[in-house]
Amino acid sequence: MGKLAIKGGMPVRTKPFPSWPIHDEQEVKALTEVARSGKWWRGAYSAAELGAEKVSGRSKVEEFEEKFSSYHGARYAVATSSGSAALDISIKSIGVGPGDEVIVPPYTFVATATSVLHNNAVPIFVDIHPDTYNIDPDKIEETITERTRAIIPVHFGGSLADMEKICRIAKKYNLRIIEDAAHAHGVEWKNERMAGTFGDIGMFSFQQSKNMTAGEGGAIITNDENLFKLCYSYHHYGRVEGRPWYEIHRLGWNFRMTEFQAAVLLIQLERLDELNSRRRGNANYLTQKLSQIGGIESLKIDSRITKHSYYLYIFKYNSEYFDGAHRDTFIQALNKEGIPATQGYTFPIYSNPLFLNKDFFNRGCPLSCEFYDKKINYADFKERCPVAEKACYEEAVWLTHNILLGSKKDMDDIADAIEKIKENIHELKEISLKGDRAKKL
Secondary structure (H helix, E strand, O other): OOOOHHHOOOOOOOOOOOOOOOOOHHHHHHHHHHHHHOOOEHHHHOHHHHOOOOOOOOOHHHHHHHHHHHHOOOOEEEEEOOHHHHHHHHHHHOOOOOOOEEEEOOOOOOHHHHHHHHOOOEEEEOOEOOOOOOEOHHHOHHHOOOOEEEEOOEOHHHOOOOHHHHHHHHHHHOOEEEEEOOOOOOOEEOOOEEOOOOOOEEEEEOOOOOOOOOOOOEEEEEOOHHHHHHHHHHOEOOOOOOOOOOOOOOOOOEOEOEHHHHHHHHHHHHHHHHHHHHHHHHHHHHHHHHOOOOOEEEOOOOOOEEEOOOOEEEEEEOHHHHOOOOHHHHHHHHHHOOOOOEOOOOOOHHHOHHHHOOOOOHHHOOOOOOOOOOOOOHHHHHHHOHHHHHHHHHHEEEEEHHHHHOOHHHHHHHHHHHHHHHHOHHHHHHOEOOOOOOOEO
16 A cells, blocks of 8 residues: 555545534524524523513524424433533532542543532542443442442443443432433334433433534433422523522532523434434444454444434553554554544543542542541552553543544545555554654654
8 A cells, every 4th residue: 555654655635524513594594593583691681680571582502402302202301501511510419519429430531420429529530441441330339339329321422331231220229310312312122212311310411523413502301300400490590490599508609501502402402313324324334344354343332322412432452462562652653644643531530630630629639638537549440440440541532523424435534544554564663753752762
């Protein structure tokens, strides 16, 4: 295939992959409609908020909540300003607080764990499964203590965690479940249930990178009316629906979604099924292509997942098949061939300075408050989470979902670039990586 691009050869690909987000005049029209209405927040449609008669029209946020919850098979939804806000509200609503422990995976965005800290509770990390990179349900029970109150499984990359096992464990120990479905819009299990409907609460993100987006935004779904009312109140300064504007019932905050965000998301929701279907088709094709390359192994997809979102396409790199070349050097070479791959998370959550230095709240809470009497050294999780360590430092390679919106030829280019690197792996012998992660080959 010729000389590697990283050594001055011609790259396999010079054409860009599809960009994200996808949008057209429908989003422009929806935004213009909101702008011209003069009603830019959901409260503009509420008599209780205005202290006046209900105005004409309907809130885009309320319309989106109705359609999003219905799409996922849930009774209720609360639209929020971000996915992180949705997590924070969800944890508050199930009653987690000082002295409590919450089980989370170490291989996900930091908000899954920091939302626990924001509620003055303690995140406890459980390693991921090597086949899926989702939390390993077989490792959960050994981590449960008398202080454990909840589990937050993450449907990582759009692949549902094994909720059947996790729900059995939660029931056995009387634990609550919040599903972090930030990557799992439209993901389905056994043609029956959607992501976010197995636990007490499911939360989603609509940040710029997600499969449907308004730049920022989040949502909570639940089938529990009481949890819905609590979530609504917490996201709206502690107000209660139908009561006067200045009547505050609990300590909440402003985590509301704007009418502009909801207007865009209503259009994005209409696109979701078709785009996810395209992602799945290309992902299946790419998996078949990569299976023929020794040393490259795509993450396994549970056969019970009948619809995957492929927010991320992840494969594992085995350096033994590439003459010992480090994963990061392989990615560097892959990028030069025109394939925008990354290593993903550079370290597990617990290795952030935030956790190593325990720089949480003033006076060291939640670890030093009177409600919690244990000693935790987050550096110890390095030994307890070997799969997450290996994923971060040695084997994980990520492709973002927009890449899967292209053609079969685009998928061929990815496989061809990997094959080219493997055939010319000797050319990487002279390359060494720079910086903290440097490894001389």
